[in-house]
Amino acid sequence: MNIYADSSFLVAARFRADTFHREAVDFYEGREDDAWLWSPWHRVEVLNTLRQLTRNPDPKRGLREAEARALIHRLENEVRLGYFLHMEADWRDVLRQASEISAAHAYAQACPATDLLHVAYAAELAADLFVSFDDDQLDLARAAGLKAVRPD
Numbered sequence: 001m002n003i004y005a006d007s008s009f010l011v012a013a014r015f016r017a018d019t020f021h022r023e024a025v026d027f028y029e030g031r032e033d034d035a036w037l038w039s040p041w042h043r044v045e046v047l048n049t050l051r052q053l054t055r056n057p058d059p060k061r062g063l064r065e066a067e068a069r070a071l072i073h074r075l076e077n078e079v080r081l082g083y084f085l086h087m088e089a090d091w092r093d094v095l096r097q098a099s100e101i102s103a104a105h106a107y108a109q110a111c112p113a114t115d116l117l118h119v120a121y122a123a124e125l126a127a128d129l130f131v132s133f134d135d136d137q138l139d140l141a142r143a144a145g146l147k148a149v150r151p152d
Contacts, residue, residue, distance in 0.1 A: 004127035027151035038084035
């Protein structure tokens with residue numbers, strides 16, 4: 001099974017202070033034999049989110065820069081080692097798909113551009129399952145025809 005996890009899931013799986021850390025780790029460990037997809041959009045959004053966690057002044061909810069760098073380095077190594085299946089789609093197709101999803105659903109439901117890109121990328125990569133802790137994004141993925149779950 002090809003699984004596309006959004007940033008909320010991937011950050012939760014790596015960042016121990018995340019509200020959904022335990023759920024993310026349990027879900028991932030239960031599906032280690034599946035193919036976890038990794039896209040260039042993941043590289044931008046997931047790594048940027050980890051960097052942004054250094055801006056949180058609460059030491060229990062944020063990261064020190066050295067911790068963020070270590071998490072990023074570990075994640076990049078996991079991609080290189082094949083724990084994630086690095087896949088690229090033509091960006092023109094991803095953006096076209098995002099535009100079509102927006103036209104079909106943005107009037108009726110939450111549809112931020114960052115969510116659109118994840119859903120469009122998952123659709124372009126023919127993901128069998130879309131995983132997120134973002135309920136609006138899950139709704140969007142389902143509306144776009146993807147099987148989507150929130151780990152519990």
